[in-house]
Amino acid sequence: MRRCKSLTLLSFIAYLIGGEAAAQTAAELMAEGNRLVRSGVYRTALLRYREAAAAGLDTPLLHYNIGVVQFQLGEFKQSASAFARASADATLAALASYNRGLALRAAGDTAAAAEAFRAAAASADDRDLRRLAQNAAERSVGAEPLPPSAARSNLERSAEPDARVGELLLSASARFGQDDNPYRTPADPYVDAADPTQPLVTPVVHSAAFMPAELHAAYALGNESGDTEFLFRYDMDGAFYDEEFSNATEVDQRVSMGADIVLGERERRRRAVETSFYVSSHRETNFDPDDGLARDIDGEDLADRFSYRASGVEGRFTHTLGRVTWALDLQLERDEYDRTEPVANFDHDFFYTGVDIDYALRDVTTLRFGVRQYRALYDDRPARDRTGALLDTNPAQRYDHRGVLVGVSRRFGRAIELEADYLKLERIDEFVGYYDYMLDVLRIRASFAPSPRFDLALSALARSYDYPRAFAFHAPAAGPRELEELGVKLEAEFRITRRLALVAELDSADVTSTDARAEYVRARSMLGIEWRR
Structure with missing residues (x-):
């Protein structure tokens, strides 16, 4: 019973330090792993921690969290090794040594466990921890070794009094926000060169209140060998506007089922695959940005033109070899749009392939190189010819995309992380090349975590589209089409409790184009709360 109480202390302190670990890196993988640990989804949490390590994170806190998860999974020898690495940090030495003793004792190595407990007692500043370690060391001397299977069985009965088949992870957020341009309306009057009469258009910019909301639910079910986690998920992400401006509302929903499988793992080598089948829906109103009203043609409603349902399969294979991790992503998706009789619909098939290679140059620096290739094949939507005309006699649109990505991330101390990546992508219009473009995207992100409860992140985005053949307004007289975007986002999170956080966000976008309709x-x-279970 005393051993089980010590393990409870271990799990509780793991949570406290887990929050700090997420704050130190500000990495989504690390943060997701911590949330999964708090929900008891240990196998998937270990997978996320491994991915964080493969991405270049190599800190005592990460090894400590890995040790906690491996202990819960009954991998006691691996857990002891992880705690040994964590004990290299002076601030964690006593706690990690004590937990290493627990793992070694559960594995049946009482002599090594006693040595670890004595090391914990010698280095502990906390009186309670020192007393626990001293008592544990005394009990370990001369004790009969427990077989690993028996140790794990005793642990499971005491730590998990209610037998559970799977684990449920929930999170929800609701915010109140203000949007000073919900319809992405141009600020200045312009001459509509797409209209043969070339009228002067005077847009009306609106401002509206809205509520961003998210709901995520996941059910994880592991197999007996512990190398497979079956996942069932529901995700909803929406931005809901006042009734007067409801045309700006957008809602995405997705249901998926799949499996995360560890194919092999040894020391710093690991192979894993993640697969899922999903169905999703996207709802938005097709509105005129100049006034926010739903579009129509001769009284025929086109409001649902951009709403669709999708289904697909996706998979990711990752292979870690020491400091190098490479990954292969595959996706196949079918999008079916709501029917709008006056115009051709946007139904299409989407195929995606991506390869990423991460190299942990140093413990605090990671380099990334990636290749992207995807294709969109439309059923009915005609392609534009060299003059920009959209004729029914033109063949359906076919777009190929090929690109490369390079990036770097670097941590400075325990509280600051900088990330930067650059993507260059070419789109090829397979008809006559009218809608070819070259896309350049530069993204920079800085995160700051001054305390375990508080995270702050600032990101900037620069995006540029260069169309060698397309025209502004699709009218040759209007000149070449160009578009550039600059965006800035500031995010803050303050964790009130282990499950409740206060979140705030500011973002801005400035889009310029030779086609004034797109400017x-x-x-x-936004300000709101986020709840996690």
Whole structure:
């Protein structure tokens, strides 16, 4: 019973330090692993921690969390090794040594466990921890070794009094926000060169209140060998506007089922695959940005033109070899749009292939190189010819995309992380090349975590589209089409409790284009709460 109480202390302190670990890196993988640990989904949590390590994270806190998860999974020898690495940090030495003793004792090595407990007692500043370690060392001397299977069985009965088949992970967030341009309306009047009469258009910029909301639910079910986690998920992400501006509302929903499988793992080598089948839906109103009203043609409603349902399969294979991790992503998706009789629909098939290679140059620096290739094949939507005309006699649109990505991430101390990546992508219009473009995207992100409860992140985005053949307004007289976007986002999170957080966000976008219909300036502010279970 005393051993079980010590393990409870271990899990509780793991949570406290787990929050700090997420704050130190500000990495989504690390943060997701911590949330999974708090929900008891240990196998998937270990997978996320391994991915964080493969991405270049190599800190005592990460090894400590890995040790906690491996202990819960009954991998006592591996857990002891992880705690040994964590004990290299002076601030964690006593706690990690004590937990290493627990793992060694559960594995049946009482002599090594006693040595670890004595090391914990000698280095502990905390009186309670020192007393626990001293008592544990005394009990370990001369004790009969427990077989690993028996140790694990005793642990499971005491730590998990209610037998559970799977684990449920929930999170929800709701925010109140203000949007100073919900319809992405141009700020200045312009001459519509797409209209033969070339009228002067005077857009009306609106401002509206809205509520961003998210709901995520996942059910994880592991197999007996512990190398497979079956996952069932539901995700909803929406932005809901006031009734007067409801045309700006957008909602995405997705249901998926799949499996995370560890194919092999040894020391710093690991192979894993993640697969899923999903169905999803996207709802938005097709509105005129100049006034926010739903579009129509001769009284025929086109409001649902951009709403669709999708289904697909996706998979990711990752292979870690020491400091190098490479990954292969595959996706096949079918999108079916709501029917709008006056115009051709956007139904299409989507195929995606991506390869990423991460190299942990140093413990605090990771380099990334990636290749992207995907294709969109439309059923009915005609392609534009060299003059920009959209004729029914033209063949359906076929777009190929090929690109490369390079990036770097670097941690400075325990509280600051910088990330930067650059993507260059070419789109090829397979008809006559009218809608070819070259896309350049530069993204920079800085995160700051001054305390375990508080995270702050600032990101900037620069995106540029260069169309060698397309025209502004699709009218040759209007000149070449170009578009550039600059965006900035500031995010903050304060964790009130282990499950409840206060979140705030500010973002802005400035889009300029030779096609005045696409220009706009927009700023949004949001404040709300996020709950996790």
